[in-house]
Amino acid sequence: MARKDRTGNRKTRDQRSKRRKPEMGYYLVVTDTEGTERCFFNGLHDSLPDDMKKKLVIKVMETKTQNLVQKCLELTAYDAQYRIPWIVFDRDQVINFDQIIQEAESSGIHVGWSNPCFEIWMFSYFGNMPVIQNSWTCCSRFGDLYKKKTGQDYSKTDATIYKRLYENGDEENAFSVAEQKYQQCLREGKNIPSKMCPATRVHELVGEIKRKVKG
Numbered sequence: 156m157a158r159k160d161r162t163g164n165r166k167t168r169d170q171r172s173k174r175r176k177p178e179m180g181y182y183l184v185v186t187d188t189e190g191t192e193r194c195f196f197n198g199l200h201d202s203l204p205d206d207m208k209k210k211l212v213i214k215v216m217e218t219k220t221q222n223l224v225q226k227c228l229e230l231t232a233y234d235a236q237y238r239i240p241w242i243v244f245d246r247d248q249v250i251n252f253d254q255i256i257q258e259a260e261s262s263g264i265h266v267g268w269s270n271p272c273f274e275i276w277m278f279s280y281f282g283n284m285p286v287i288q289n290s291w292t293c294c295s296r297f298g299d300l301y302k303k304k305t306g307q308d309y310s311k312t313d314a315t316i317y318k319r320l321y322e323n324g325d326e327e328n329a330f331s332v333a334e335q336k337y338q339q340c341l342r343e344g345k346n347i348p349s350k351m352c353p354a355t356r357v358h359e360l361v362g363e364i365k366r367k368v369k370g
Contacts (some may be wrong), residue, residue, distance in 0.1 A: 162369075169328055170326060175232075176237050177193065177209065177211055177212045177237075177294065178210040178211075179207065179210040179211035179367050179368075180212070180237070180239050181212045181214065181234070181237055181238045181365065182211070182212065182213045182214065182238075182239050182241065182360070182364065183214050183216070183227065183231060183238045183239065183240050183241065184196055184213060184215045184241045184242075184243055184267075185216050185218060185223055185226050185227040185230065185240075185241070185243070185244045186216070186217055186223075186242070186244060187217065187218065187219060187220040187223060187244045187245075187312075188213065188217065188244075188245075188273075188311075189217050189282075190311035190312045191312075191316070192215065192235055192273055193215045193217070193300055194256050194312060194313060194314050194316050194317070195273070195277075195316055195317050196213050196215050196243075196317075197215060197314065197317075198315065198317025198318055199317050199361065199364065200212075200213040200313065200317060201211065201317075201318075202317060202318065202321065203368060204368070211364065211367060211368065212221075213364070216230060220244060220249055221251075221255075222254065222282045223242045223255060223259070224242065224258050224259050224262060224264060227240050227241075227242050227259070227262075227264050228240075228262060228264070229256070230272060231264075238262045239265070239336035240265065241264065241265045241266070241267055241360055242255075242259050242264055242265075242266055242355050242364035243266075243267040243268075243269075243273075243357060243360070244267075244268060244269075245268070245269050245270070245271065245272040245273055245290060246269065246271050246272070246290075247271055247272055247290045248269065252260070253269070258270060265359070265360065266356060267355070267356050267357040267359065268271055268355065268356055268357075268361045269288060269355040269356075269357055270313070270352055270353060270354055270355065271288060271289055271290045271293050271353065272290035272293050272294060273355075274290075274293050274294050274297040275287065275293055275301075275353055275354070276323055276329075276333060276357040277297060277301075277316075277320060277359065278297055278300070279328075279329040279332040279333045279336075279355075279358070280320045280323075280324030280325065280326060280329045281304055281323075281324050281325075282298055282324075282325065282328060282332060284306075284333065284336045284354070284355075285353070286353050287353055288353065291367050294309075294311075295332060296367060297309065301319075304323045304324065305319045305323045307319060315337065326365075329358065330361075330362050331359050333354070333355055333357070333358035336353070336354045336355075337352075337354045337355070337356075338356050340353075
């Protein structure tokens with residue numbers, strides 16, 4: 156049932172949507188995990204100045220890997236005019252990894268992929284993205300580095316992970332490290348993620364959000 160305004164008249168859905176529209180954008184992030192990505196992006200949003208938390212929304216949703224694009228399209232359909240759709244997922248053992256990327260991009264969805272896993276992006280906060288070709292090794296080595304840099308054990312479900320990365324690492328340099336690694340892969344002809352290029356495009360999403368906050 157439609158809500159009433161102060162005069163007692165029913166509001167249309169367009170009127171309600173307009174009232175709720177965040178001034179700086181509504182980022183819809185659909186991922187296939189329940190841990191690291193949600194903790195990271197929720198932490199990123201929590202780190203924003205109080206006056207900007209309502210102006211820039213980051214909504215993280217989870218679904219199965221094979222449903223990423225469809226789920227994102229379904230969630231974007233409502234108020235599509237101002238939702239900024241992204242899928243964020245890992246190469247890991249996903250067989251149709253490249254196909255998902257192509258399907259998303261052809262549907263107008265931005266893709267923040269990581270190869271082999273999201274931890275390769277977080278490595279960049281500490282100045283390097285090593286060549287690692289499987290997610291288990293990547294997570295293990297990142298955990299060792301994280302403990303060394305922060306003094307805390309690494310957990311994929313740690314709600315403070317973004318805060319610790321930001322305080323103990325160098326985010327501005329992280330963007331440069333990630334972009335340099337990606338460009339290196341392109342120069343070496345490894346433009347398709349499934350060719351085991353240890354890289355990520357998550358920094359595009361994080362960087363865009365940060366630029367909006369800085370104005």
